[in-house]
Amino acid sequence: xxxxxxxLIPYEKxxxxxxxxxxxxxxxxxxxxxxxSHPPVVTLGRSTEIGDVTTWSGDIVEIQRGGxxxxxxxxxxVIYPIVNLNTYGRDLHLYLRMLEKIIISVLESYGLKAxxxxxxxxxxxxxxxxxxxxxxxxxxxxxxxxxxxxxxxxSAFQGLKPCGFQTxxxxxxxxxxxxxxxxxxxVCLFKDKxxxxxxxxxxxxxx
Numbered sequence: 001x002x003x004x005x006x007x008l009i010p011y012e013k014x015x016x017x018x019x020x021x022x023x024x025x026x027x028x029x030x031x032x033x034x035x036x037s038h039p040p041v042v043t044l045g046r047s048t049e050i051g052d053v054t055t056w057s058g059d060i061v062e063i064q065r066g067g068x069x070x071x072x073x074x075x076x077x078v079i080y081p082i083v084n085l086n087t088y089g090r091d092l093h094l095y096l097r098m099l100e101k102i103i104i105s106v107l108e109s110y111g112l113k114a115x116x117x118x119x120x121x122x123x124x125x126x127x128x129x130x131x132x133x134x135x136x137x138x139x140x141x142x143x144x145x146x147x148x149x150x151x152x153x154x155s156a157f158q159g160l161k162p163c164g165f166q167t168x169x170x171x172x173x174x175x176x177x178x179x180x181x182x183x184x185x186x187v188c189l190f191k192d193k194x195x196x197x198x199x200x201x202x203x204x205x206x207x
Contacts, residue, residue, distance in 0.1 A: 006036040018143045034080040038072040056159030065144040067134035070162045075153035080145040128171035
């Protein structure tokens with residue numbers, strides 16, 4: 001497994017690179033975990049409903065991931081695991097639970113008590129959603145992934161119902177902590193948690 005940091009990258013360029021990486025993984029290349037952020041954009045997943053996007057006037061991209069409409073922006077840390085599930089068992093439900101567990105574990109390192117919620121994929125702190133998850137799969141290789149709200153940006157998620165929820169349901173780590181979060185430290189924590197869980201082939205994840 002290798003890690004790549006693409007920095008701030010336009011959404012559609014990142015999607016193109018994900019698909020290129022997916023092809024490499026499907027022909028024997030290393031599983032690849034991508035860290036990045038995007039300029040403001042709304043993406044429409046396969047379950048998007050009429051009314052999910054209201055007054056948003058910026059870029060909109062329709063994509064082949066699970067979930068509904070949501071926002072991506074520079075205030076987030078976005079992680080795209082491009083992983084061959086033939087190695088870990090072809091269980092998408094288990095894979096989603098694994099992603100939630102990784103985020104929860106990272107947030108616990110900051111003293112935040114986070115959890116998953118039945119029938120609402122993602123990670124929550126109390127009644128606020130701090131991370132969204134939406135995946136795609138080709139040839140049992142995963143792409144798309146998760147977005148963690150890191151910096152506090154009042155303009156984020158405006159003009160839509162992110163994942164079907166009201167805008168004020170979303171919250172950032174910095175809002176919860178009352179202080180800034182160092183991105184490089186956050187990425188290091190994710191690398192550690194991801195490596196640990198993948199090495200055990202999700203053995204400690206219970207659907």
